[in-house]
Amino acid sequence: QKEVEQNSGPLSVPEGAIASLNCTYSDRVSQSFFWYRQYSGKSPELIMSIYSNGDKEDGRFTAQLNKASQYVSLLIRDSQPSDSATYLCAVMPRNTDKLIFGTGTRLQVFP
Amino acid sequence: DAGVIQSPRHEVTEMGQEVTLRCKPISGHNSLFWYRQTMMRGLELLIYFNNNVPIDDSGMPEDRFSAKMPNASFSTLKIQPSEPRDSAVYFCASSLSLNQPQHFGDGTRLSIL
Numbered sequence: 001q002k003e004v005e006q007n008s009g010p011l012s013v014p015e016g017a018i019a020s021l022n023c024t025y026s027d028r029v030s031q032s033f034f035w036y037r038q039y040s041g042k043s044p045e046l047i048m049s050i051y052s053n054g055d056k057e058d059g060r061f062t063a064q065l066n067k068a069s070q071y072v073s074l075l076i077r078d079s080q081p082s083d084s085a086t087y088l089c090a091v092m093p094r095n096t097d098k099l100i101f102g103t104g105t106r107l108q109v110f111p
Numbered sequence: 112d113a114g115v116i117q118s119p120r121h122e123v124t125e126m127g128q129e130v131t132l133r134c135k136p137i138s139g140h141n142s143l144f145w146y147r148q149t150m151m152r153g154l155e156l157l158i159y160f161n162n163n164v165p166i167d168d169s170g171m172p173e174d175r176f177s178a179k180m181p182n183a184s185f186s187t188l189k190i191q192p193s194e195p196r197d198s199a200v201y202f203c204a205s206s207l208s209l210n211q212p213q214h215f216g217d218g219t220r221l222s223i224l
Contacts (some may be wrong), residue, residue, distance in 0.1 A: 034212060043202055043215040097209035101154040
């Protein structure tokens, strides 16, 4: 089992819809969770961090964390074509300073 | 504010040559990370430093790879000798401290012929 798993996609949603991206992780005692967006040919860009169970909202983005079920998700409301990118989930297990990245989910938002 | 600065942006060289990648972290950031990204393996952590000291180099693939951080504003990743399978995008990232969000540079696209 991979430490951080994501569906590679592509996930295709129409403009204006909600895009839901999911990530599961294997280390039950992980403490910190991050979502990065990576446009083709560009570097990963941090868009959300979440540390405790529940929802965290920032503009059109909402991160959701459920430690009991070991999953973290990212919701993008009112999706725009400019949101089309690969979204990387990253997890930092407890007692380590390493970020473990998933392989990413490619999101396509069509007009 | 300036972000993480990497150079060169692109490097094409023949196998067997020495390659040196450079990184300047965000000012005030105490932790620095080197990653490699390929289609097959995704984003892999190679090595990271805290306060200029290497903490974990277990991700460095072989002895051909080495990294240094002589001061708080500069780090290098060296490959000697280079091989075609080293072709990838190499990213440097920095954070205020360990456990804090990491911010990535634009990367170096390395091609070994």
